[in-house]
Amino acid sequence: MIRFENVSIAYDRKSKPALDDVSFDVQRGEFVFLVGSSGSGKSTLLRLVLREHKTPHGHIYVAGQNVASVPSWRVPKFRRGIGVVFQDFRLIQTKTVFANVAYAMQVLGKSRAAIRVEVPRVLELVGLEDKGRRLPTELSGGEQQRVAIARAIVNQPGILLADEPTGNLDPTTSAGIMEILDKINQNGTTVVMATHDDDIVNSMRKRVIELKHGKVVRDENAAQYTSMIPVVPAAGAAKMDDAEPQTRRQRIVSAAAARDAANDSLPPRLERRRGPDPVPPADNPAGAATGTDATGNAKTTIEDHK
Numbered sequence: 001m002i003r004f005e006n007v008s009i010a011y012d013r014k015s016k017p018a019l020d021d022v023s024f025d026v027q028r029g030e031f032v033f034l035v036g037s038s039g040s041g042k043s044t045l046l047r048l049v050l051r052e053h054k055t056p057h058g059h060i061y062v063a064g065q066n067v068a069s070v071p072s073w074r075v076p077k078f079r080r081g082i083g084v085v086f087q088d089f090r091l092i093q094t095k096t097v098f099a100n101v102a103y104a105m106q107v108l109g110k111s112r113a114a115i116r117v118e119v120p121r122v123l124e125l126v127g128l129e130d131k132g133r134r135l136p137t138e139l140s141g142g143e144q145q146r147v148a149i150a151r152a153i154v155n156q157p158g159i160l161l162a163d164e165p166t167g168n169l170d171p172t173t174s175a176g177i178m179e180i181l182d183k184i185n186q187n188g189t190t191v192v193m194a195t196h197d198d199d200i201v202n203s204m205r206k207r208v209i210e211l212k213h214g215k216v217v218r219d220e221n222a223a224q225y226t227s228m229i230p231v232v233p234a235a236g237a238a239k240m241d242d243a244e245p246q247t248r249r250q251r252i253v254s255a256a257a258a259r260d261a262a263n264d265s266l267p268p269r270l271e272r273r274r275g276p277d278p279v280p281p282a283d284n285p286a287g288a289a290t291g292t293d294a295t296g297n298a299k300t301t302i303e304d305h306k
């Protein structure tokens with residue numbers, strides 16, 4: 001369904017390639033996570049699938065078409081076969097939920113009758129059947145992302161690309177979004193999702209393609225996120241070598257426990273002098289959130305083609 005053959009691309013001559021000799025093959029109906037640190041090339045890869053750039057090296061095939069050979073005037077039609085979901089939802093704030101989803105059909109010239117049938121169907125699929133008259137500003141973040149997903153799939157694309165779709169959502173809401181993406185995948189849509197969320201990757205156990213400096217460093221089925229961030233063992237916990245791999249949230253808890261244990265062991269005088277911790281914890285949630293913010297740059301450069 002999506003095939004990359006030795007694809008390389010650099011944004012300018014002086015910079016290192018954003019993708020470097022990337023090859024993989026995603027079969028129809030697969031669910032694939034794209035992981036890798038910020039700047040590793042995930043969004044660039046998704047943009048190439050959408051033919052936002054032409055690749056100077058290598059070949060890309062999407063649904064059997066050589067993407068480079070799609071003439072410019074046919075690119076909009078080519079993109080209709082691909083739904084896209086972003087971290088920041090990108091809904092039209094002045095339109096209702098129903099109208100946001102309907103708009104994706106209107107721009108393709110679909111009939112009112114079709115819109116009356118299809119929009120309620122996808123709103124029900126994402127669990128928003130009773131929210132059609134609301135404006136995006138009257139919805140939670142998770143609900144807004146559901147609208148964005150409904151809009152992305154209403155024209156029944158064969159492929160759904162999701163670039164950090166849970167990046168702005170809390171863990172519970174994210175889990176709900178993943179249930180919907182999983183359901184869409186089980187209905188036959190190929191899903192490729194770029195994410196930094198190790199909890200989600202570890203819970204879904206799907207194929208993982210990991211990028212590092214633009215290269216594929218791992219392509220594994222039923223895989224975990226396998227973060228390289230070192231575990232800070234709590235006092236009395238198993239040695240690092242023996243420890244199970246931990247999720248980001250578990251690491252935060254471990255690090256906090258280790259700090260608490262260190263504080264407990266200080267004599268009272270030292271504890272009084274110690275004051276605030278001068279070094280931020282190795283794995284603090286605020287730092288992680290900042291990292292996530294840095295990804296917004298790439299995300300806002302992919303255009304929504306709905």
Ligand SMILES: Nc1ncnc2c1ncn2[C@@H]1O[C@H](COP(=O)(O)OP(=O)(O)OP(=O)(O)O)[C@@H](O)[C@H]1O
Binds near residue numbers: 018036040
């Ligand atoms: N429009 C652009 N112009 C120049 N360089 C770019 C552009 N977009 C991305 N890059 C560079 O290409 C490389 C890959 O970026 P990309 O956005 O694909 O990474 P990413 O893995 O999606 O990162 P993140 O997780 O932060 O979204 C980075 O070095 C980045 O700085």
